[in-house]
Amino acid sequence: MNPTPRPAPPESFGAMLEQALGAVVAISERDDLRNVARAVSHAAWDRFIGSRGPRDNRQEHEWVVLANVLRIAEAERLTLSEKRVAVAFTFTHDSHFIPRISEQEVREARSPEAKVLLETRKEAQRYEHMRFGAANARSLLNRLTDPRTDDGPLLTAEEIDRCAQIISTHDAWKLRNPAPPPTGDRLALACVEGDALWPLHPLGVLADLERPNDQGVTKDFNDPQAWRVQTQQSCQTLVEFRAKWKGFPASDFVDGESIFRTQEGGHLYSAWRRHWNLTDLERGV
Structure with a gap:
């Protein structure tokens, strides 16, 4: 009797993976990263991604993030080992579900007291998300073997440790007391900015629009104005938290308003702003 095949991502996700890998110039690196991406994405799909509920991110999330991360990693000239870590991060960083409290909810709080309560809940949720996500990643990655070898590990212990460390802080940049990665840690920047x-991204906008609130109600994703408002809110987050980061000189950033410190991350941010025709965003205080 043939064993039951393990669940795998839809075929269309394979095309997304290949498009993401196209950012890597060296063919040998691309082949190695394809091997890592396929192994980790299939395992993550089986364990986390394939069973996501409607209040979590869309299943395409990791594949879109992979394209961003690899473009930034290539532009930053990261080493192959660093790119392997970035790929592993991509498919494991959101492995622990939380009922998200969005920045829009915090901004629209009815009173200062309600805002503080939301920020406190959001902070606790995000720390839980990062802590358990790092543990999930470590557990999953330690079990994966390289199909090209005789049961050798897919990733080194150092690569797994680095991946878990980045996951454990990847959302800390947008907390009440933000803790973004150091500017010199270009691998962490590639992961966080991606x-x-x-x-x-259109799929990311749709994910926010179709995610039901506590009452089970979604936003009207057939309304063009709802898309515009959502993109404004998302872009606002990338601007207002820049002002809350302490200890970073202006020279660390690629522009005068956003959180981006890699040239490619800043380029992608600017391109999406132009795509959505977003201008005159308020800066955070």
């Missing part, structure tokens, strides 16, 4: 760009 993830931060997701809400500006």
